[in-house]
Amino acid sequence: xxxxLATCLAALLLAAPALTQAHAQDAAQATKQEAVKPATLHLxxxxxxxxxxxxxxxxxGSVSQAATAKEAVSDNAARMKAVFDGLAKAGxxxxxxxxxxxxxxxxxxxxxxxxxxxxxxxxxxxxxxxxRDLDKAGSLLDTLTGLGANEISGPFFGMExxxxxxxxxxxxxxxxxxxRAKLYADAAxxxxxxxxxxxxxxxxxxxxxxxxxxxxxxxxxxxxxxVAPGEVSAEITLQVTYELAP
Numbered sequence: 230x231x232x233x234l235a236t237c238l239a240a241l242l243l244a245a246p247a248l249t250q251a252h253a254q255d256a257a258q259a260t261k262q263e264a265v266k267p268a269t270l271h272l273x274x275x276x277x278x279x280x281x282x283x284x285x286x287x288x289x290g291s292v293s294q295a296a297t298a299k300e301a302v303s304d305n306a307a308r309m310k311a312v313f314d315g316l317a318k319a320g321x322x323x324x325x326x327x328x329x330x331x332x333x334x335x336x337x338x339x340x341x342x343x344x345x346x347x348x349x350x351x352x353x354x355x356x357x358x359x360x361r362d363l364d365k366a367g368s369l370l371d372t373l374t375g376l377g378a379n380e381i382s383g384p385f386f387g388m389e390x391x392x393x394x395x396x397x398x399x400x401x402x403x404x405x406x407x408x409r410a411k412l413y414a415d416a417a418x419x420x421x422x423x424x425x426x427x428x429x430x431x432x433x434x435x436x437x438x439x440x441x442x443x444x445x446x447x448x449x450x451x452x453x454x455x456v457a458p459g460e461v462s463a464e465i466t467l468q469v470t471y472e473l474a475p
Contacts, residue, residue, distance in 0.1 A: 268473040269425065270413055276402035277464040278394045285363050285458065287383035288329060289316075289373055290355030298333060301352035308377035309354045315376040316358065319369055325359040355380065361389065366456040386461050394463035395432065402467040403427075410471045422474035431466040 289312060293305035316326060332353045337345035360366055366384060374381070388394060407421075414421050 267422065268417075268419060270410055270471045270473055272406050272409055272469050272471070273466060274402045274406040274409065274469065275431070275464070275466045276398045276405060277462040278398045278401065279460045279462050280388060280394055282363070282386035282388060282458050282461045283361065284387045284389045285360045285366055285384040285456075286387070287358050287360065287366075287370070287381060287385075288355050289358060289378050290330070290353060290380040291378055292351065292353045292380050294336070294349055294351050296349050298335075298350040298352075301350040302333060305352040305354055308379075309356075311376040312356070312373055312378050315372055316356075319365070319372065321358060321360075325361075327357045328354070329357045330355040353380065360384075363456070363458050367454040370454045370456075384456060384458075386458050388461060388463065391463045395465060398463050398465045399429075399467070402465055403469075406467055406469045410469070414471075414473050417473070419473040419475060422472045424469060425472050426468070426470040428468045429465060430468060431464065433462070433464045 291305055291308035291312060293301050293308060295301040295304055313326075330353065332351075334351050335347055336349045336351050338348045339345055360369065363386075370381060410421055
């Protein structure tokens with residue numbers, strides 16, 4: 230049964246005040262909840278601790294060029310055998326040596342309006358070495374170039390065990406964050422109530438600091454090559470959220 234239009238309109242008019250009152254109560258409750266919501270302060274703090282490195286990483290290898298693939302590979306193998314023998318004689322442990330790249334590629338001569346012409350092959354072999362006695366770095370490089378290594382990059386200095394330095398950086402970052410939070414709270418007339426969240430980012434205990442030019446030929450590096458380790462950093466970034474109160 231359909232109700233008359235007048236009856237429906239009357240019902241709506243009677244219900245409108247109640248709906249308006251309920252909406253007003255909801256809005257007031259939301260405003261009240263927003264008013265009592267605690268203020269928060271989010272800080273991002275970076276800290277670092279510098280130390281003299283105790284580890285240097287080099288990439289050492291040899292590049293050979295020849296008319297045939299077999300000749301290129303054979304020459305490269307002989308060169309790298311001398312390099313590995315030299316590393317062993319210098320006291321390098323197998324665990325501190327890892328082959329990083331082996332390649333054999335054809336080489337072409339390109340001329341305008343002509344098809345590429347095969348002119349030979351290029352073979353290369355690189356090994357990554359970890360050196361813990363940094364005083365031997367210069368003499369080791371000189372020895373390796375004399376034995377046939379003609380491709381060297383590095384050193385990349387770092388800490389073999391950065392955990393203690395990273396913990397020191399964490400403490401330093403937390404002290405800085407707390408002092409900075411207190412500064413903001415005092416300026417706003419508030420106090421630090423509690424810490425709501427702490428997270429870490431950008432953790433680094435191994436930082437490359439320089440890269441040596443690549444040697445182009447066995448005699449490209451002179452005797453007594455100087456190597457300066459300098460300092461490396463253990464770094465960390467903390468994200469800290471504080472809750473502030475009156």
